[in-house]
Amino acid sequence: MTDSENNTIASNFIHDIIDRDLAENPELKIHTRFPPEPNGYLHIGSAKAIRINHSTAKKYGGTFNLRYDDTNPEKEDEEYVKSIYEDLLWLGAVPDGGVFYGSDYFEQCYEFAVKLIKDGKAYVCDLSAEDMRLYRGTLTEPGRNSPYRERTVEENLALFQAMKEGVYPDGSKTLRAKIDMASPNMNLRDPAIYRILHTPHHRQGNKWCIYPLYDYAHPIQDALEGITHSLCSIEFENHRPLYDWVIDNIGFAHKPHQWEFARLNVTHTVMSKRYLRELVETGLVDGWDDPRMPTLCGLRRRGYTPAAIFDFLDRAGVSKSLSVVDYELLEHCIREELNLTAERRVAVVDPIKVVITNYPEHQVEYFELPNNPNDETAGKRQLPFTRELFIDREDFAEVPPPKYFRLKPGGEVRLMGAYIIKCEELVKDEQGQIREIRCRADLETGCGMPGDGRKVKGTIHWLSAAHAKDATLMLYDKLFTIEDVSAIPEGKGYGDYLNTASVTKVSHAKVEPVLAGAAPGQRYQFVRLGYFIKDHKYDNTFIRIVGLKDSYPNKK
RNA sequence: UGCGGCAUCGCCAAGCGGUAAGGCAACGGACUCUGACUCCGUCAUUACCUAGGUUCAAAUCCUAGUGCCGCAGCCA
Numbered sequence: 001m002t003d004s005e006n007n008t009i010a011s012n013f014i015h016d017i018i019d020r021d022l023a024e025n026p027e028l029k030i031h032t033r034f035p036p037e038p039n040g041y042l043h044i045g046s047a048k049a050i051r052i053n054h055s056t057a058k059k060y061g062g063t064f065n066l067r068y069d070d071t072n073p074e075k076e077d078e079e080y081v082k083s084i085y086e087d088l089l090w091l092g093a094v095p096d097g098g099v100f101y102g103s104d105y106f107e108q109c110y111e112f113a114v115k116l117i118k119d120g121k122a123y124v125c126d127l128s129a130e131d132m133r134l135y136r137g138t139l140t141e142p143g144r145n146s147p148y149r150e151r152t153v154e155e156n157l158a159l160f161q162a163m164k165e166g167v168y169p170d171g172s173k174t175l176r177a178k179i180d181m182a183s184p185n186m187n188l189r190d191p192a193i194y195r196i197l198h199t200p201h202h203r204q205g206n207k208w209c210i211y212p213l214y215d216y217a218h219p220i221q222d223a224l225e226g227i228t229h230s231l232c233s234i235e236f237e238n239h240r241p242l243y244d245w246v247i248d249n250i251g252f253a254h255k256p257h258q259w260e261f262a263r264l265n266v267t268h269t270v271m272s273k274r275y276l277r278e279l280v281e282t283g284l285v286d287g288w289d290d291p292r293m294p295t296l297c298g299l300r301r302r303g304y305t306p307a308a309i310f311d312f313l314d315r316a317g318v319s320k321s322l323s324v325v326d327y328e329l330l331e332h333c334i335r336e337e338l339n340l341t342a343e344r345r346v347a348v349v350d351p352i353k354v355v356i357t358n359y360p361e362h363q364v365e366y367f368e369l370p371n372n373p374n375d376e377t378a379g380k381r382q383l384p385f386t387r388e389l390f391i392d393r394e395d396f397a398e399v400p401p402p403k404y405f406r407l408k409p410g411g412e413v414r415l416m417g418a419y420i421i422k423c424e425e426l427v428k429d430e431q432g433q434i435r436e437i438r439c440r441a442d443l444e445t446g447c448g449m450p451g452d453g454r455k456v457k458g459t460i461h462w463l464s465a466a467h468a469k470d471a472t473l474m475l476y477d478k479l480f481t482i483e484d485v486s487a488i489p490e491g492k493g494y495g496d497y498l499n500t501a502s503v504t505k506v507s508h509a510k511v512e513p514v515l516a517g518a519a520p521g522q523r524y525q526f527v528r529l530g531y532f533i534k535d536h537k538y539d540n541t542f543i544r545i546v547g548l549k550d551s552y553p554n555k556k
Numbered sequence: 557u558g559c560g561g562c563a564u565c566g567c568c569a570a571g572c573g574g575u576a577a578g579g580c581a582a583c584g585g586a587c588u589c590u591g592a593c594u595c596c597g598u599c600a601u602u603a604c605c606u607a608g609g610u611u612c613a614a615a616u617c618c619u620a621g622u623g624c625c626g627c628a629g630c631c632a
Contacts, residue, residue: 138558326568329580418589
C-alpha cells in the first residue's frame with residue numbers, strides 16, 4: 001500500500017477532528033502511534049487500530065510511532081514484542097517515527113510522580129486492594145477519602161522513595177492521584193498511578209519494583225513522543241478526563257489529545273486475546289497462526305494479504321457505534337484482489353475417473369490454458385490430456401437435479417480448454433458405486449480446432465490421470481457457528497458455539513503437474529473451486545483462502 | 557440507581573436545517589470454454605429508535621422517553 005493510496009481513503013470523524021485542529025493551527029504536524037501491550041499476538045482488531053493511526057498520519061503527511069506499552073511485567077514477554085513487529089511490518093505500517101517502549105520512560109514517569117507529590121497532587125496510600133475498592137464507592141454512591149489522603153508532602157516523598165527502593169512488599173502501598181473521590185467518573189476517584197510489584201521486567205530486569213499504571217503512563221508516553229492525536233478504542237473514553245488530568249497537572253507544554261473509535265468485531269469469530277489464547281493452549285486450533293484464527297499471523301497463513309485487510313478495514317469504516325462487520329466483506333476483499341492477481345490452476349478435490357473411449361490409449365497431447373483469462377499478460381501454461389482423466393465427483397450426477405449443466409448420462413459438457421465430451425456409459429462395482437464414467441469426445445472441438453466454437457452449457461475442469469499429482473487440501477470454515485459471539489446467551493460460553501466442522505482435510509486431491517513445484521506462500525485460483533495458498537508449514541498442502549461465489553440454484 | 561457513549565436498509569456506513577451517498581449481502585437480467593469475473597437493473601418515500609415541539613423546510617435543532625454498550629483492576 002503506497003502513501004498515495006492512503007490519501008484516497010474515505011474520510012471519517014477523526015479526520016474531521018484533525019481538519020478542525022489544523023484549521024486552528026496550520027503548523028500542526030500530525031503524529032500518531034500504535035501502542036500494543038506485548039502480551040499476545042496481534043489480530044484483525046489490532047489491525048484496525050494500526051490502520052487508523054497509520055493512515056491518519058500518512059493522510060496528513062505526519063509521523064507514526066510503534067510503542068510497546070509494556071508497563072505490566074506480569075503479562076508481557078519478548079516473544080510478543082517480536083511477533084508484533086513482524087506483523088506490523090508485514091502489514092506495511094512502517095513506524096517512521098520510531099519504535100519505542102513505555103518502559104524506557106520509567107525514569108521520567110518516576111520524576112513526574114515526585115513532582116505531583118511535591119505539588120500535593122499525589123499521595124502514598126496504605127489501603128489494601130480490597131479496602132481501596134470499599135472506599136471507592138459504587139456506580140451510584142460517592143467514594144470516601146482514604147485515611148492516608150492528607151499525608152504531608154515530605155512523608156509522601158519519603159514513602160514513595162522507599163517504595164521504589166523495595167522496602168515494601170507487593171500490594172502494600174500505592175501512589176494515588178489526588179483528584180476527587182466523589183467524582184461521577186469512577187476513573188477520577190483517586191486512581192492508583194503506581195503499584196509495588198517485585199517482578200522483573202522483560203526489558204528492565206530488576207531495576208524497578210514499582211510500576212506505573214496505564215492511565216498515568218500512557219499520556220506521559222504520548223506527550224514525550226510528541227503525539228498529537230492518540231487514537232484508541234472506545235472503552236477508554238471514560239479515561240479521557242484522567243488522561244487530560246495527567247497532561248495538565250504534570251504541566252506538559254505539548255498536549256496530546258485522545259480520541260476514541262469503536263473496536264472491530266467480525267461475525268463468526270472472537271477478538272478476545274484471552275479466549276484466543278485458550279484456543280491455542282487447549283489445542284482446539286493449531287497454534288496462533290492456525291488459518292481459522294483472526295490473528296494477523298493466522299490470516300497471513302490463510303492467504304490474506306495486507307492490501308485486502310486494509311481494504312476491508314477501510315470499507316468497514318470508522319465510527320463510534322458498536323458494530324459487528326460481516327465476515328463476507330473480508331472474503332469479498334480478498335476475492336477481488338486475487339481475481340486480478342492469482343494464476344489459475346486445476347485441482348480436483350474428489351477425483352472420479354473419466355475414460356475417453358475414442359481417444360488412443362497411449363496418446364498425450366497438450367492444451368494451452370490461460371493463467372488468467374482476465375489478464376492476457378499472465379501468459380499460458382500447458383496441460384496434458386490423455387485417455388484417462390479425473391474430474392470432480394460433484395461435476396457428475398447420475399440423476400441430475402434441475403438446472404444441472406455439468407456431466408450427466410447422455411449429456412455433453414466442455415472439458416475446460418479441451419474437448420466437448422458426451423457421457424455414454426457408467427461402469428459400476430458390485431456395490432453399485434460408479435468406478436468410471438465412459439465418454440466420447442468430439443475431437444474437433446479442442447481449442448483452436450475447427451469445432452472450437454461449438455457451445456455447450458457446462459464447462460468442467462479435468463486432469464490427466466497419469467499426470468496428476470497428489471496433494472493435500474485444507475478447507476477451513478468459520479470458527480464459530482454463532483454469528484455474533486457477543487450474543488451468546490447467559491449460561492453458555494464460546495465453547496458451546498465452536499464450529500466442530502471448521503476444518504476438512506482432503507488428503508487425496510489431485511492437482512496439475514506444475515503445482516508440484518509451487519513455492520510456499522504462492523496463491524492460486526483453483527479453477528471453479530476457490531483461491532488457495534501453498535502452505536509453508538506442511539508439505540504439498542494447499543490452504544483454501546476462500547471459495548468462489550457460487551450461484552448454482554441448489555447450492556447453499 | 558450515577559457518569560460517559562451510541563441509535564440511519566439484513567450487515568457496515570455517509571449525512572452537520574434544504575428535501576436519505578456508497579460498500580457488502582440479496583434479488584432480477586446480459587455476457588461467459590471458471591454456474592467465477594464483468595456489465596446492466598432492483599433494493600430506506602405515512603423513511604432515519606419512539607413521542608411531542610420549533611421551522612416555509614428536521615435524520616440533522618429543542619423537549620421527554622426507550623434500547624444497547626462501557627465504567628466500581630494495585631490490567632491495558
